Amino acid sequence: MTTLDKLLEQKDDPMRKMLQRQMLKTGMTQAANTKLQTVRSALKPKFQMSAIQEELNEVYTALLYSFEGKAQKAMAERISESAQQIVRTEAEGEAFVNSFRTR
Structure with missing residues (x-):
């Protein structure tokens, strides 16, 4: 059975403290990574x-073919701008989600 003196000696052991600190750091990192994945x-x-996207394509197609001439060209430009904005939104969202890191 360990005596109180032996327990006090172990408490101040620098190697033991370093090991405990490393174990704590590893545990905290694992917990943080789990929460980060969530x-x-x-x-x-x-x-x-x-x-x-599929529904938007159907709506855009219907809109595009319901106009003619300059109006159709203007509608095509607006649809193109909207599509580019959707692509940017997805890319920015992906970058935002991936920017979370643990130390």
């Missing part, structure tokens, strides 16, 4: 537009 998986779908 946050990433919750945020990722918020920035993905692929779910509504």
Whole structure:
């Protein structure tokens, strides 16, 4: 059975403290990584537009062919701008989600 003196000696042992500190750091890093994965998986779908992309394409196609001449050209430009904005939104969302790091 360990005596109180032996326990006090172990308490001040620098190697023991270093080992405990390393174990604590490893445990905290693992917990943080687990929580980070939860946050990433919750945020990722918020920035993905692929779910509504097909519906948008149908609406854009119907709009585009309901105009003629200059109006059709203007509508095509607006649709193109919207598509580019969707692509940027997805890319920025992906970058935002991937920017979370643990130390």
